[in-house]
Amino acid sequence: MRLRIQATSKPLAGRYCPPGDKSISHRVAILGGLARGTSVIEGFLEAADTRATLAAMASLGAEVTESEGRIRITGGRLEAGNRTLDLGNSGTGMRLLAGMLSGRPELIGHTLTLIGDESLSARPMDRIIRPLSEMGARIGSREGRAPLSIEPQALHGIRYAMPVASAQVKSALLLAGLVADGATVVVEPGPSRDHTERLLPAFGVDLLDGAPGVGVRGGAELRATELRVPGDLSSASFVMAAALMVPGSRVEVDNVGLNPTRDGVLRIIDAMGGRVERLSDETVGLEPVGRLAVHGEGLRGLEIPPAWVPLAIDEFPIVMAMAAAAEGETVIRGARELRVKESDRLAVMCEALAAVGVDVTETPDGAVIRGGRVRGGRVDSHGDHRIAMSMAVLGLVSEGDIVVERAQWIETSYPGFVDDMVALGADMQWEADDD
Numbered sequence: 001m002r003l004r005i006q007a008t009s010k011p012l013a014g015r016y017c018p019p020g021d022k023s024i025s026h027r028v029a030i031l032g033g034l035a036r037g038t039s040v041i042e043g044f045l046e047a048a049d050t051r052a053t054l055a056a057m058a059s060l061g062a063e064v065t066e067s068e069g070r071i072r073i074t075g076g077r078l079e080a081g082n083r084t085l086d087l088g089n090s091g092t093g094m095r096l097l098a099g100m101l102s103g104r105p106e107l108i109g110h111t112l113t114l115i116g117d118e119s120l121s122a123r124p125m126d127r128i129i130r131p132l133s134e135m136g137a138r139i140g141s142r143e144g145r146a147p148l149s150i151e152p153q154a155l156h157g158i159r160y161a162m163p164v165a166s167a168q169v170k171s172a173l174l175l176a177g178l179v180a181d182g183a184t185v186v187v188e189p190g191p192s193r194d195h196t197e198r199l200l201p202a203f204g205v206d207l208l209d210g211a212p213g214v215g216v217r218g219g220a221e222l223r224a225t226e227l228r229v230p231g232d233l234s235s236a237s238f239v240m241a242a243a244l245m246v247p248g249s250r251v252e253v254d255n256v257g258l259n260p261t262r263d264g265v266l267r268i269i270d271a272m273g274g275r276v277e278r279l280s281d282e283t284v285g286l287e288p289v290g291r292l293a294v295h296g297e298g299l300r301g302l303e304i305p306p307a308w309v310p311l312a313i314d315e316f317p318i319v320m321a322m323a324a325a326a327e328g329e330t331v332i333r334g335a336r337e338l339r340v341k342e343s344d345r346l347a348v349m350c351e352a353l354a355a356v357g358v359d360v361t362e363t364p365d366g367a368v369i370r371g372g373r374v375r376g377g378r379v380d381s382h383g384d385h386r387i388a389m390s391m392a393v394l395g396l397v398s399e400g401d402i403v404v405e406r407a408q409w410i411e412t413s414y415p416g417f418v419d420d421m422v423a424l425g426a427d428m429q430w431e432a433d434d435d
Ligand SMILES: O=C(O)C1=C[C@@H](OP(=O)(O)O)[C@@H](O)[C@H](O)C1
Pocket: 022, 023, 024, 092, 165, 166, 167, 168, 169, 171, 193, 313, 314
């Protein structure tokens, strides 16, 4: 399916509630499946990635039911069996499950195979295989890539200094550490999202302060819990960018997660001169959540401090789209990690921006974007949800239409994206492919 976007003639306006947080939903599916009892989860993200993780836990024996917008997960009894688990497009699902499964005592003697789609099968898994193997895990791979075949083994804790800030690596090790002998401690080179650390205590697991790292001691029994998943700031950032880019817009964003380990996009918007008011702040359960008002009053280019990159790692495609619509030059450095996401996001965004007439130069670890004129044209999502949504947002301020081919990949993280944008006044429509 392709998505056609017309420049909007009127400001965007209204109140908007983002879908549930993807990172937290993955973690809740896994921890709920491990915990004894029934966990009740409100706001779980209904999207392809999180459904894949939930389905994997169900095929490992967790009971999952859904009613009245809540899911109930009854866990604590993983079933042995030789199974193939399909994680689709989801790096988080594959890496966290690999960590969780690699030491499960009830699965020793069996082999679990983790597979994914073409994009996921090209992404590096050696970053988890190496430290998990150090703990005693046995994980086969195709030269460090999926499919992964996991033969659960008794594990021992390690102290691991991570070479890159990655919440997926950190979480894979902490999940493995839940059943390892002794303490497992991870030390990051810089902060990455800390949802796993916030959730573990809610499921009855004490964290170890391994300053400057964080850890767990093996053997804790997880207990079911009730919690509400906040709205996803990464998904909301597409709508926020649209409101910032279309002059005169005012959009209120409700119930959005404001965890400081992943609010880099708010820092970037602020440094671009974008006006985002914090109307309220509260802590819902374990995570800070708030209500924001976003105003379309213009943006200017900036040099993004490399230290902010891990705090906004998934927002770079939309930041690049904002930079294209901003006045002046934006410089991105220290963002090589973007090359190993669902697509090579530096290459693909630079190609897409150039295709719609933006003056952009790709660099080995970033890009230089000179904002101003966006002519319009046809681009391909490269099977990457965030590329599709970023280019769709840019279509709102482009001279001619932007057409995004293979935009159905939006389903990966945000199936309601087009409906939400249209409800706020955007002009975008699905078109069937020609053939
Ligand atoms: O832990 C998580 O939920 C995520 C961590 C990030 O990946 P890395 O850990 O590879 O940086 C991010 O890109 C991904 O969308 C979600």
